[in-house]
Amino acid sequence: MNIAVIGAGIAGLVAAWQLSRRHAVTLFERHAVPGFIASSVALNDAAAPGLRVDVPLRVFYPGYYPTLTRLYAELGVATEPVDYATTFSGCDGRAYFRWRNARLGGWSLPYVLPQDVASARGWRIVQGALRFHARARAAQAAGELGGASIGEFVAAERIAPEFVDGLLLPAVATIATCSTADARAYPAAVVAGYATAGVGRQSVRRARDGADAVAAKLLAGITRVQCSAGVVAVRRTADAGRVVVQHATGEEAFDHVVFATQANQALALLADSAPDEAAALAAFRYRALEVLMHRDTALMPPRRADWSPVNARVCAEHAQPESTIWINRVQPGLRHAVPLFQTVMPQRAPRDDSVIGHARFERPLVGAGSGAALAALQRLHAQPGRRVWWCGSYAEAGVPLLESAVRSALAVAERLEPGAAGAS
Structure with a gap:
């Protein structure tokens, strides 16, 4: 299959990496570098020349981050x-x-x-x-x-x-x-x-060498990465057999599109969102x-x-x-x-x-309505013939951190190809 992933935060990187094992995947990112490392700061310090610092700082502990821990082990991230x-x-x-x-x-x-x-x-x-x-x-x-x-x-x-x-x-x-x-x-x-x-x-x-090392490991396994992509709209074709991504340099059609952006950003980009899709995405705050x-x-x-x-x-x-x-x-x-x-x-x-x-x-944000919003998102993912998908830290239960982002990315990969997901 030919699949597009929009957004190169950790969820997008993992989704594109996992799906690239069996499919042709294009990862679209609006920044000049993947979003996961776009805000990192390079230091000009004599004691640490060229060292970069993650922004925000990314730490974890294995008990609450089991999927991320397994992913790092599989990638060989120290x-x-x-x-x-x-x-x-x-x-x-x-x-x-x-x-x-x-x-x-x-x-x-x-x-x-x-x-x-x-x-x-x-x-x-x-x-x-x-x-x-x-x-x-x-x-x-x-x-x-x-x-x-x-x-x-x-x-x-x-x-x-x-x-x-x-x-x-x-x-x-x-x-x-x-x-x-x-x-x-x-x-x-x-x-x-x-x-x-x-x-x-x-x-x-x-991660001992920071988010840059994690991103490099994931990027090495992705079919195609297009930064500064400027995606402006996503819409399904009239027969619903393909999904068109409109970006700064033209349009491309894919078999599936995975939104690895915030829910509110995905809603703004999906030009032909159905009422149940719009309601589900708008429920995330x-x-x-x-x-x-x-x-x-x-x-x-x-x-x-x-x-x-x-x-x-x-x-x-x-x-x-x-x-x-x-x-x-x-x-x-x-x-x-x-x-x-x-x-x-x-x-x-x-x-x-x-x-x-x-x-x-x-x-x-996580609050009283989060459970219902997650259930609505899962109902969308369970619809037969679905070709548009969503993942990100908001898309799984728990505190929205790296763990939920990675879990959601692997869950979408599993939906697209049951039995193929790795670190889950």
């Missing part, structure tokens, strides 16, 4: 454990809590302590964390979470508000890159699934996300002793927590370089002369 300890600070810059993890090989022993051992607030956070983990694990095992949001669950369980507002919701908002209100509306089952999949027992890991690469230490905790690899700033007057990653602590090749930071959802602007990269994204 990974390494990283320290992802986190400091939580208030608007005044004072650190009130720190999550640490002692690593032993591929395993991690978490321990949580107030930054000030005399802090009553800090100890209530510890107590809340222990109660939450025990109650969430028990409720998940008993199937009692149902359709409750995490906000409803912690209220019903009377979990300490110091933990909920000071640690749980900021952590969910940081992982899912959403607002605190969005985090409160997250399904309790999704949060519990992430928290109990081994994040406390396994080391956070990264997104929030804007900003990421800054910079060297401004003012966005870190004021006391150097409070610096962690990840530093969350939690302020009630801001809709979302700010997260500043100390890249030198996460990427070993930069350990001796000039301090470098990546700030996600910034509450403050770094000095203009310190900024070396600026990227904007949209991230899928």
Whole structure:
């Protein structure tokens, strides 16, 4: 078959790579390079000449990312454990809590302590964390979470508000890159699934050579890659036997088209969407996300002793927590370089002369309607004679991360050719 994949984020790269094993595949990408690495920053640092940094930073832990882990193993992508300890600070810059993890090989022993051992607030956070983990694990095992949001669950369980507002919701908002209100509306089952999949027992890991190495491995197996493609519309032929992709240099017809873009972007491109297709795609919601690469230490905790690899700033007057990653602590090749930071959802602007990269994204939201939206998408995929498909981090259950993107790509490949999917 002749298949088009639109979008070269991780979902598009994996879908095109998997399908290229048996078919002629064209991967269309609007950027000059695949979207998965389009925002990466190349450094001009004497201590690390030519080194690139992923934007956003891409880390994982095997318990919640089993499909991604198997994919990396199949590709021969080397990974390494990283320290992802986190400091939580208030608007005044004072650190009130720190999550640490002692690593032993591929395993991690978490321990949580107030930054000030005399802090009553800090100890209530510890107590809340222990109660939450025990109650969430028990409720998940008993199937009692149902359709409750995490906000409803912690209220019903009377979990300490110091933990909920000071640690749980900021952590969910940081992982899912959403607002605190969005985090409160997250399904309790999704949060519990992430928290109990081994994040406390396994080391956070990264691809040793970054997203560029992952992209190179996948690109090597794809039939044809067309960057700067400028796809403007997709429509089916009158007899529904082919699908036409209109792009900057003309039109091409394919047997199948896989949208590996955001749902809202796919809806805008599909010129002849049926009512059920339009309704399903419109049901997925997104929030804007900003990421800054910079060297401004003012966005870190004021006391150097409070610096962690990840530093969350939690302020009630801001809709979302700010997260500043100390890249030198996460990427070993930069350990001796000039301090470098990546700030996600910034509450403050770094000095203009310190900024070396600026990227904007949209991230899928998960809420009460997500299950119904996913079910509608699966009903579309199950329709006989289907020739248009969708994949991406939004298209599978769970927190929309690399894992769900890869799972969705392999699921579409399986739909197109049952029994052929690899790392699933």
